[in-house]
Amino acid sequence: METKFTNKEVTTLLRNVSAAHQVKGANPFQIRAYDVAADAVEHASSDVRALWESEDLDKIPGVGSHIANYLDEYFTSGKVKHFETVFKNIPNSMFEFLKIPGVGPKTAYKLAKAGVKNIADLEEKIKSKTLLKKGFTEKPLENILQGIEEFKRKSDRILLPVAGEVAKQVLEHLRKHKAVLATDPLGSLRRRVATVGDVDLSVASNDPKEVIEHFKKFPGTERIIESGEHTATISVRNGIHVDLMVQPPEHYGSLLHHFTGSKNHNIHMRSLAREKGYSISEYGIKEIKTDKVRPCPKEDDVYSLLGMQTPPPELREDAGEIEAALENKLPQLVELKDIKGDLHTHSFWSDGQNSIAEMAKAATSLGREYIALTDHSYPTLRFYQRLKEIEQFNYSQDSIRVITGLEVNINSDYTLQVPDEILAKHDIIFVSIHTSFRQPKEEMTNRILKALENPHVDVFAHPTGRLLLEREGIEADWETIFKRIAHLGKFLEIDGYPNRLDLPDNLVREAKRFGVKFTIDTDAHQIQHLSLMEYGVSVARRGWATKKDIINTLPYRELKSILDLKN
DNA sequence: GCCGTTTTCGGCCCGACTGTTTTCAGTCG
Structure with a gap:
């Protein structure tokens, strides 16, 4: 069977090893090690196979020498001898049952051992009460049935x-x-x-x-x-x-902390507390020696007891925020109120639903100082007439500045959708991928790099092209792209449209490491969308971005000089 | 199996709810 060695596949493999170990009653800490490794791979910001190619597998926290060796074998030969031993005597169907909420390894194994073939068969065997004769009782089976319904109905997230x-x-x-x-x-x-x-x-x-x-x-x-x-x-x-x-109110801070998570943040916090002689739970912080519980009515109490800053919730992924908080070095994250303008919007000149004047006025009422209208550069667009309309609008009022812009497709043959002389007439040019999303990684990377070289291009919009819950993003060599963008002094967009949120937060953080600066935009196609800015800001915050990383926090006068705007 | 201002051994986060059980195993977050 052809396998793609995606992060998702590796995650499933590691989870299955964990489940098999659980069934066989292995050391609980060994089981957890596999779970931790699976979590780490699932949330890794880079392709695990690429990390393997550059011999960086052990840079993933939670992946040590043993698992790294197993994965090396997996990427080389497509299988792992040791895992096959672990899976021995375990029916394959067990792993399918793990997808049902409420069914864990033990139950899944018991079901598989009872001869249940798959989820459909399971449903049939519960309804026909066949399983009642095989050591299962009524209520748990009812719950499994509910779980199956949920599995079928519920989109994951x-x-x-x-x-x-x-x-x-x-x-x-x-x-x-x-x-x-x-x-x-x-x-x-x-x-x-x-x-x-x-x-x-x-x-x-x-x-x-x-x-x-x-x-x-x-x-x-x-x-x-x-x-x-x-x-x-x-x-x-x-x-x-x-x-x-x-x-109760006296424990509310502990509850906020506990229930905000993430799971990994909490685990790290509890280990840290343990080193200092405390035990953290949702009821407060207990001094282990004396069993004395200190209640924490406010969330800050939890962190200050351990001598650290309170990390903003967006950072609580155990990705360095705890270390930073201990050193009093948490970043001052960008906030919605820092945003001065919106640089990626559409009007009915392309596929938007409102006029330029309507968009501008709506942006004004949200307190924006400027807005760029970046309609799609459909070759049929009457570019000059549109420019004239923007110019006239700017003359007609002085409450907001409308910047002339275009969103231009990067064609699959590396060319741009419209010629340079049209680009030159506009103040800001966004480029983006809207076709051929599945080009091979190297071609895709070159396609993007070529577009960025065009001197008229300013911003690479919704870079991965992902549509959340619908479509995976493109595959590209992000490190190379980030380096190039930083070198050229151009910008990456953080698109705040809710099913894009693109650049994704983990890549924002990575790009920032290379010195890339960003715009946060709404990609609004109607006036109501202009208020989606908060979601883009959330992504930026999760990517550890500060105000100075975001160019549309600048007042118009300063933005004008860095973008080289005409007026 | 992972990891290191306890660094190559000896620890490893904490508790709720369900079902069925008089003390616990399984699952979840």
Whole structure:
């Protein structure tokens, strides 16, 4: 079988090894080592196969000499002898069952051993009660059936604004109850991850029982997944899970910290606490010697007890933020209020829905000092007439400056969509990939490099071309591209449109290391989209970007000089 | 199996909920 050796495949391989070890009752720490390695590969910002080629596998934290050797064998021959030994006597179907929420290795193994072939077969065998005779009991089987429904229905993750909307509705419901003293969205939503799995919410209250009961009565509840003294999970539309945790106000800071995560951030924090003689949980910080618990009403209390700064939630991925916080060296991240203008927008001159004047006025009301209209450079566009309209609009008012721009396709044959003399008439040129997304890596890289060499080009827009939940991004040699962009003094875009969020946060951080500067834009196609700027800012923050890394935080006068604008 | 101001051994984050069980295993985050 042809295999592509993607990060996803390696992740699955490592998770399967972990699961097999669990079934065979291996050392729990060995099991965790494989899980940690799988997590690391899954979240790696570079292609694992490329790291292998440059002999950098052991630079992935959590991948040590053993796993690196196994992966070397895997990339060389397509299989790993040791893993095959581990998988011995384990039916293959077990690994399919792991995809069902609520089914872990032990249950999956038991099902496979009972002769269940696949998920469809499992569904049939539960419904026909065949499995009841094979050592399974009724309630767990019912839960597995629910899990199968969820597996079939649920797209893995949802876009950040969709999660935000669900959270908003549930928070409004929660706030109606007088026992709710405070309530916040946490988890990946608070960390502003591009896509969110479950919606996590917290409540401070002295009456958790009442709050949990009230939560379960949220009008959109489709199913109650679980319900305990301090926590509950409901399922709402589209199978989206909403998790609630309740703590009294004196522990609320600990709860915020615990439930914001990420998992790896928490694990690192707890190891750190342990070294200093403390144990962290959602109830506070316990001094191990004395068993004395120090409550943390505010989140800052958790961090200050360990002698560190509070990292902004966007940074809590255990990617160096804890070390930085300990040294008091956290970056001052860019904020929405720093943004002075929007440089990537569309009007109905191309595929937008509003006029240039409407877009400009809407931008003015959001407090923008300038806006670039960067319509697609369709060859049929009446470029000069459009330029004239912009010029006239600028003369007609002085509340906002409209910058003339174009978004120009980089063709698959490395040429640009329109000739240089048209580009020259515009103040800002964005280039982007809109066709042939699957060119081989080297061709794609050269295609981009060639476009960047054009002296009229200023910004490389939504660089990876990914569409979240729909389409993977292009494959390119990002390090080479980042170096070139920095050298040319050009810019990368962070596109804030919710299903793009492109450049992705991990690549923002990498590009920044090479000295690249960015624009954060909305890519608005109608006036309502102009307020999507906050999502682009979130991506920049997750990429450790500060105000000075972002050129559209500059007032128009300064932007004009670095972009060499005409007026 | 990983890792190192406890560095090549000896540790490794912490707790909730479910089901079924009088003390725990499995799963999840």
